[in-house]
Amino acid sequence: MAIHECVQLVPIFQELAEPQLDTIESIVRHHHYQAGETIFSADDPLDQLMIVSAGQVKVYQLAANGREQLLYLLQSGEIDGEAALFENQRRTSFGEALVPTDVCSIRREDFQNLMQQYPSISINVLNVFGKRLTQLERQTTSTATESVEARLANYLTETAASLNTNTFKLPLKKKDLATFLGTTPETISRKLTRFEQLGLITQKAGKVIQINDADQLLLTE
Amino acid sequence: MAIHECVQLVPIFQELAEPQLDTIESIVRHHHYQAGETIFSADDPLDQLMIVSAGQVKVYQLAANGREQLLYLLQSGEIDGEAALFENQRRTSFGEALVPTDVCSIRREDFQNLMQQYPSISINVLNVFGKRLTQLERQTTSTATESVEARLANYLTETAASLNTNTFKLPLKKKDLATFLGTTPETISRKLTRFEQLGLITQKAGKVIQINDADQLLLTE
DNA sequence: CGTCGTATTGATCTAGTTCAAGTACAGTGG
DNA sequence: CCACTGTACTTGAACTAGATCAATACGACG
Numbered sequence: 457m458a459i460h461e462c463v464q465l466v467p468i469f470q471e472l473a474e475p476q477l478d479t480i481e482s483i484v485r486h487h488h489y490q491a492g493e494t495i496f497s498a499d500d501p502l503d504q505l506m507i508v509s510a511g512q513v514k515v516y517q518l519a520a521n522g523r524e525q526l527l528y529l530l531q532s533g534e535i536d537g538e539a540a541l542f543e544n545q546r547r548t549s550f551g552e553a554l555v556p557t558d559v560c561s562i563r564r565e566d567f568q569n570l571m572q573q574y575p576s577i578s579i580n581v582l583n584v585f586g587k588r589l590t591q592l593e594r595q596t597t598s599t600a601t602e603s604v605e606a607r608l609a610n611y612l613t614e615t616a617a618s619l620n621t622n623t624f625k626l627p628l629k630k631k632d633l634a635t636f637l638g639t640t641p642e643t644i645s646r647k648l649t650r651f652e653q654l655g656l657i658t659q660k661a662g663k664v665i666q667i668n669d670a671d672q673l674l675l676t677e
Numbered sequence: 678m679a680i681h682e683c684v685q686l687v688p689i690f691q692e693l694a695e696p697q698l699d700t701i702e703s704i705v706r707h708h709h710y711q712a713g714e715t716i717f718s719a720d721d722p723l724d725q726l727m728i729v730s731a732g733q734v735k736v737y738q739l740a741a742n743g744r745e746q747l748l749y750l751l752q753s754g755e756i757d758g759e760a761a762l763f764e765n766q767r768r769t770s771f772g773e774a775l776v777p778t779d780v781c782s783i784r785r786e787d788f789q790n791l792m793q794q795y796p797s798i799s800i801n802v803l804n805v806f807g808k809r810l811t812q813l814e815r816q817t818t819s820t821a822t823e824s825v826e827a828r829l830a831n832y833l834t835e836t837a838a839s840l841n842t843n844t845f846k847l848p849l850k851k852k853d854l855a856t857f858l859g860t861t862p863e864t865i866s867r868k869l870t871r872f873e874q875l876g877l878i879t880q881k882a883g884k885v886i887q888i889n890d891a892d893q894l895l896l897t898e
Numbered sequence: 899c900g901t902c903g904t905a906t907t908g909a910t911c912t913a914g915t916t917c918a919a920g921t922a923c924a925g926t927g928g
Numbered sequence: 929c930c931a932c933t934g935t936a937c938t939t940g941a942a943c944t945a946g947a948t949c950a951a952t953a954c955g956a957c958g
Binding site for chain 2: 525527543590593596
């Protein structure tokens with residue numbers, strides 16, 4: 457394992473110099489999870505900041521009727537648990553490793569001390585928060601007001617854009633993608649087939665999708 | 678107008694002493710808006726923190742298809758605009774005064790200085806952020822996975838609980854409530870009638886609702 | 899090569915939207 | 929104080945997107 461493996465890749469610690477990163481590294485704890493393993497559950501006491509150093513973590517909630525809603529897909533370098541860094545709260549969501557995943561955590565108290573010492577950290581945390589809030593606002597608006605077809609079209613073009621390519625592998629199982637978009641796997645299947653029939657995309661083997669006409673795709677109502 | 682009218686009622690400035698509040702007050706700008714007036718729009722440059730000192734502000738987004746989604750209802754003491762306090766961004770939502778409303782604003786630069794001087798402010802901002810994030814996560818989950826009936830039932834009991842009474846006036850027009858819950862005014866009407874027929878609530882004149890059986894209401898699927 | 903989880907496809911069903919028409923109601927001006 | 933007007937709300941009837949249920953097909957992996 458490389459030195460600073462988590463610490464150095466986390467945006468919230470950028471702008472800190474080597475010796476400071478060393479200090480942080482020394483108070484961090486490392487964990488490894490296998491694919492499918494639960495990292496945290498709703499109702500767990502929330503007293504640590506979690507950093508994904510490698511792998512992929514699915515963060516989801518359960519509704520009263522037991523249905524699952526995927527909220528975030530944390531990639532390496534992303535953090536979770538900020539929501540209650542200063543208050544005693546409990547988690548409201550579940551975290552599950554989708555692939556073998558390395559995670560480090562910092563205890564609340566230690567993190568608070570860090571923030572006192574290096575104010576730039578809190579500014580970075582605020583930024584991360586802000587982005588997440590904006591993203592979630594968009595997600596809320598779109599699940600509440602747009603058709604499944606439009607949401608899926610959006611998701612495909614956004615994913616392609618962020619990967620800078622027209623051909624990419626879906627990073628999620630259809631089941632998870634379905635809960636992310638607030639629908640069912642069956643509907644996803646059907647809509648993808650429909651997009652293909654319209655010539656907007658091409659489905660290749662192994663969850664690989666090629667987008668043929670992003671503009672037209674976005675016009676989907 | 679009372680001295681410190683905005684500043685003193687904002688949770689993010691709590692723990693600060695009088696002279697500090699004076700300083701803050703001196704850099705704040707005041708505005709008044711009439712009911713129905715637009716306070717900000719999507720795409721506006723976001724360079725101020727906004728504080729609602731009196732009144733009520735509806736914050737909403739527009740989806741691609743033009744439909745409106747209500748995100749927050751800001752009450753006096755609440756703030757908005759934190760999302761981009763440190764980055765140049767543009768607004769993604771609209772703000773509209775629902776009743777005559779007083780607002781004060783602080784320029785980004787001034788606020789950043791404040792945070793440097795009084796670190797407790799940034800901690801308070803983090804907390805506000807965190808709460809909003811948690812609330813929005815719940816809203817996302819529930820619009821995406823629960824029936825309109827369940828969401829409405831939830832909204833009614835939560836509102837009642839937060840006001841500490843069983844009889845209350847809906848703080849929103851049905852039209853706005855509908856976009857908040859991700860549905861239509863017609864559906865709200867019908868569901869309320871249904872709840873009344875089931876004896877779970879009683880509808881009185883002028884948007885006043887009395888909850889008769891909160892427990893049963895929550896069991897609505 | 900069989901087995902288990904995942905994906906597709908088809909048929910049916912329903913919650914909620916949409917459109918349209920009518921009603922209550924608050925505010926304004928005479 | 930009442931009539932007038934515009935907005936909000938309700939109710940009904942028809943329609944549809946998408947969920948659900950069930951059966952089948954696929955594909956990865958031991």
